[in-house]
Amino acid sequence: MPGRYQFSMPERRSRDGWFRIGSIDITTTALLVILNIASMFWYAFDKASQTNLIFYGAGVRAGDVWRIFTWPLYARPTVWVAITLVFFWFVGHIVEERIGRGRYTILLATMTILPALLVTLLQLEPDVGVDGLNLLALALLVVYALDNPSATAWFGIPIWVFAAVYVGLMVLQYIGDGAYEALLMGLLVIVVALVGARQCGMLEQLDFIPRMGGGRTKRPSQPKPRKGGQTVVSGPWEGSTPTHSPLEEHELNLLLDKISEQGIDALSKPEKARLNELSKKLRGR
Numbered sequence: 329m330p331g332r333y334q335f336s337m338p339e340r341r342s343r344d345g346w347f348r349i350g351s352i353d354i355t356t357t358a359l360l361v362i363l364n365i366a367s368m369f370w371y372a373f374d375k376a377s378q379t380n381l382i383f384y385g386a387g388v389r390a391g392d393v394w395r396i397f398t399w400p401l402y403a404r405p406t407v408w409v410a411i412t413l414v415f416f417w418f419v420g421h422i423v424e425e426r427i428g429r430g431r432y433t434i435l436l437a438t439m440t441i442l443p444a445l446l447v448t449l450l451q452l453e454p455d456v457g458v459d460g461l462n463l464l465a466l467a468l469l470v471v472y473a474l475d476n477p478s479a480t481a482w483f484g485i486p487i488w489v490f491a492a493v494y495v496g497l498m499v500l501q502y503i504g505d506g507a508y509e510a511l512l513m514g515l516l517v518i519v520v521a522l523v524g525a526r527q528c529g530m531l532e533q534l535d536f537i538p539r540m541g542g543g544r545t546k547r548p549s550q551p552k553p554r555k556g557g558q559t560v561v562s563g564p565w566e567g568s569t570p571t572h573s574p575l576e577e578h579e580l581n582l583l584l585d586k587i588s589e590q591g592i593d594a595l596s597k598p599e600k601a602r603l604n605e606l607s608k609k610l611r612g613r
Contacts, residue, residue, distance in 0.1 A: 332402040343421065344429050356433045356437050356545055357420035360400065367403040378402065382459040385448040385509055396444040402459035409460065422578060423468050426475075427528035427544035435524040443516035452509040463514050464545060466494055474522070475530045476575045580606040 345353030352358065370378045380392070383399035403409050424432040444458075473479070473491040481487050495518070502511035526537045583603045586594055595603065 343425065345428065351402060355421065355424055356429055356436065357417060357424050360420070360436075360461065361417050363401050364403040364409075364413055368405040368409070369402050371404050382457045383444050383447075383513070384457050385451060388444070388448045389451070396441055396448070398463050399444065399459050400440055400464055405459070412460065412462050416468070419465065419468045419472055423473055423525070423530075426530060427525070431528045435521070435528065436464060438468060438524055439520045440518050443513050443519050446516060447509055447513050450512070452512060456509050458513045463517045464521075466491075466498065466514070467518045469494065470518050471521050471525045474534065475525070477533075479575050495565050500563055577610070580610065 343353040343355050343358075345355045345358065347354050354362075362545055367378065367381070379402075381395070381398040381402040383395045384392075388395050403413075423435075427435070469487075470491045471487075473488040477486070477488055479487045481490060498514055499511065501509070502514065522531065522534070523537055526534060526539055531537060580603070583595065583599060583606070586599075592600075
């Protein structure tokens with residue numbers, strides 16, 4: 329019978345974006361990446377004016393107040409900046425989907441503005457400037473690593489190890505350069521990210537970080553499925569106590585995205601076995 333054994337491809341998982349451009353959901357993370365790409369073109373056509381985005385404590389004290397807000401938008405067209413954008417896209421969306429776009433936007437704004445204000449008031453020297461998404465990306469990596477201490481990356485190395493090495497390299501670089509304003513800025517961004525993420529329901533195990541109001545923060549509801557689309561993961565486990573971790577759910581979503589884009593045959597045997605294992609676990613079997 330024709331069509332009886334046809335394989336139905338799962339629809340690509342949609343994100344909880346503010347709006348959509350074509351098939352792309354414009355989340356806060358996506359918007360920052362797009363603005364940084366636009367900043368690269370700005371650099372190519374008018375490098376001198378683009379430097380007005382960079383944060384300098386002395387510049388803010390001289391009247392350039394906008395620098396407190398614009399420093400994450402400065403981007404030079406280099407390979408390392410491109411890698412940072414890809415990395416920020418990945419880890420930023422993980423955190424954004426975990427706490428919800430509204431609270432995530434507030435968290436990023438606080439990470440951007442509050443450290444810059446404090447550094448401006450302290451008037452540290454030398455004033456070498458701070459720019460780019462690298463500090464925000466690093467802080468989000470630290471948040472994700474501490475929220476998922478068992479998560480691993482390449483070669484089975486725990487993600488918290490990568491976060492620790494990244495922070496250590498930043499500290500050593502800034503100390504070697506005598507960039508104490510930039511060093512303090514980086515550390516403050518991480519601290520603000522940790523405190524803010526805990527207020528949003530993450531980092532449950534870090535009891536030493538105070539939570540305003542006490543109690544657990546309610547997690548945001550899942551994004552609504554696209555109109556006319558299908559829910560990729562649904563079943564009898566809805567409304568029951570979850571038996572899976574956020575990392576396992578994210579891993580399943582990555583496998584489903586790969587199937588949606590490249591087909592089921594794109595999965596390796598271990599990936600197919602892992603997909604079957606995660607699907608059963610999510611169903612509570």
